[in-house]
Amino acid sequence: MSYDFNSIEAKWQKYWAEKGTFKAENTSEKPKYYVLDMFPYPSGAGLHVGHPLGYIASDIYARYKRHKGFNVLHPQGYDSFGLPAEQYAIQTGQHPAITTKENIARYREQLDTIGFSFDWSREVKTSDPKFYKWTQWIFIELFNSWYDKNEDTAKAITDLETIFALEGNTTVNAVSDEDIVPFTAEEWNNFTTKEKEAILLKYRLTYLAETEVNWCPQLGTVLANDEIVNGVSERGGYPVIRKKMTQWSMRISAYAERLLQGLQTIDWTDSLKESQRNWIGKSVGASVTFNVQDHDEVIEVFTTRPDTIFGVTFMTLAPEHELVQKITTSAQKSAIEEYIEATAKRSERERMADVKTISGVFTGAYAEHPFTKEPVPIWIGDYVLAGYGTGAVMAVPCGDQRDYDFAKHFDIPIINIFEGVDISEEAFADKEKTIIANSDFLNGLKYKKATKTAIYELEKINQGQGKTNYRLRDAVFSRQRYWGEPFPVYYVDGMPQMIDIAHLPITLPEVEKYLPTETGEPPLGRADMWAWDTEENKVVSNDKIDHKTIFPLELNTMPGWAGSSWYLFRYMDADNDTEFASKEALQYWQNVDLYIGGNEHATGHLLYSRFWTKFLKDRKYLSVEEPFKKLINQGMILGTSAIVYRISGSNRYVSKALKDQYETEELRVDVSLINNSDELDTEALKSWQPQFNTAEFELEEGKYIVGREVEKMSKRWYNVVNPDGICEQYGADSLRLYEMFLGPLEQAKPWNTAGITGVHSFLKKLWKLYHDGENFSVSDIKPTKENLKTLHKTIKKVEEDIENFSFNTSVSTFMIAVNELTAQKCSSREILELLVVLISPYAPHIAEELWNKLGHKESVSTVSFPVFEEKHLVESAKQYPISFNGKTRFTLELSLELSKEEIEKTVMAHEKTQQQLNGREPKKIIVVPGKIVNIVG
């Protein structure tokens, strides 16, 4: 009976599905373990061999944990809102829901082929109204919350209203918009409803604000900071410009410190934590206010170096700074305006690319130094960013290179305030290495003390205070798209109102086209009336909502990261209609123990989901502070593209070795046309694409050899390898083993289909171990010492490997074990049963089949993991290399039972040792038990 993997795999996949083998219960005597994959966006292209890598790793771990006696939650779902389906809808008119449904069906089919132990009864789809009902609910919760800095927690907005009514807002220490005006309780109580709403909006954790956003004209939408890479959109690579728009924002900045501190409590890689730290960008310093001479205005700056305040010789404002217009003198007006106009014209990208050119203009105005009262000229310059700090800096040319360059360029004086430091060539930025001079009360102090003193003195004259600044900006939450969650929001008198929770979900309306309206509204503007209650036959809501005639609805939709920020909790109780998940389920499953996914989400999804988790905890819906306890980034599997060389201007192609003799251009061709030796099937190429119909080839040694290039697996490079084909030809177990065998999980590595024969023949050998010719055959004879040694060596190594996520080395361990047992002609049931269990996380189908043939009724996945016993590994003797002065001369077989001294004695007595020593006395003898003997002469 041969190893018929196709029928074996189909059989057990059907069995698992029918029996619900991997269904997790929300109550159990066993300890819980939650293993989660980053759920995929179901794209039209389907899966390539790179996608399942992380899923296979997590599946091995999940299966291992089941063997170890855990109640394992291992679900899967789809991040099914997104741009590609919408883009496709714009082009073809097909509703994104249909596209998405088809793509999901294809994904599911492919995933099932690989034999994952997912609990599909908990499947979630972010575009499913049953799911996004709760995304909308969380949005409403955020709207109804504010952040109390005193207690460092989010609270209900009704609490804030109560405080306002009793005390006004002066006692409140909240995270809010910056333009808060103080009011008393009496004033509050006299405000109109609209005025009250406008004020509350400045405190809510999701709020509407006219903000400068990243607008991408080609995509017709705004983008969050993490969706922009190098000044162009992450998706599509289109230019992004700054534009003022009224948008929903998430007050993630309220959580900056907790997001930073929380990193210490989770088991993520250093590089990932570092990315988040950089993104949050905490800097500690002071805010300092400078009075402007002959004006009532003050300029507030943020600095990390208040100790250098006596080195200030000028100030620089961002060109966009609001004070620029007010303080500019008439003599400088035209120059300033010209400069501002020129800066505005430059795109973000140009400004970023060109950091070397120093530019700026003097405003004609002067500020007053807080201590010396000397006049300080105020400049504007585009090296100061409007978006960071206050958009203004106090320039200390002796201590900051940018200020230094600016001062040199415009001939502004430079004061040296550092003891014994030469600043004739460049600024001195090393704060730890000197003491302050030339600085009145700071003279002779070191950086730390000077900073403290400076802040103290500033506070005394009411011109500054210690301040911590974060780079993290509030996240824009509106998208001008169709295929996303609609907001549960309508407007009365221009103020946003939440639709009552009882009416959720607010489902997406049908539209004729998926483009913005002619008047520039988002696609939802094409629908007349929605949020319609079909049962009552009226508009859903507290009131009638009709986007065109009565109350306007919010026409934006939520961004892609909305659903993915909380989906991990939905898996715990995926069918719940009354809560996002029941208290009991949340209490039982807590959070994700192991999360596996790509590292491209470092500053997006992984930050936003931490934010939402903390928020939901603050509002008492969760008891955990972090969503993902341990996180592993799997590396990308790269494609190996095949390149042919076309002689320029012809349809003639030359083999790789000959390409330098001609002027050629490189063309990528489909990797399926190439055999294992890089040889191109020229006939297949001709029929592959019309342009090759008449191709001629110049061969080397009768073959056309292609060039190879390792790059990202992508349709456009024709280097995509499909897992279905691999499963059909070698089986899912081979695919699973091979993906693990390829290399360390975290590392990027190229795919090479040729190598799969290695693991495939391993499975065949494994199969053979249980068969005598055509018949299944194991015997009841007692295992030999050798058998036991092989088995326990393997148990130990595999268990260690899985715990350390070194899945690649355990595949090798299995191969060695099977080779050894084959050589030992082992047919002992006792050994072979345990071996099957050991292998089952990696190759579950063959394990299940063999387990069944061994006469067991239950699934192998329910069996305990084999227990390692040290005693089987004890060896009676070992080869010791005998070295003289570090150089190995011969080896001796010595018993492990011998003590160090006995070994020494035996070695010294040996004739070869005496030969080597030649009568000399050894200086030192080093014996490492079980390893080595080194004699130093």
Place this chain on the structure above:
RNA sequence: GCUGAAGUGGUGGAAUUGGUAGACACGUUGGACUUAAAAUCCAAUGUCCAUUAGGACGUACGGGUUCAAGUCCCGUCUUCAGUACCA
């Protein structure tokens, strides 16, 4: 520039964390079985010298610590990833 990770055969990668470097696999070469191919099995395979026995050199490069270094320390170079006028 800064931050993080990493440099080991023709290739992917091992090395119990300081103890015989190159496990395991691919590839290559030779052989067996076949009319042939596939499949399977066996052998060789870091480099150099040597007919053999054996020897020398070898983990990016240069130093150092140690009886012993791929592993630890100092310096240099290279690659990849992230990030950038952040005051």
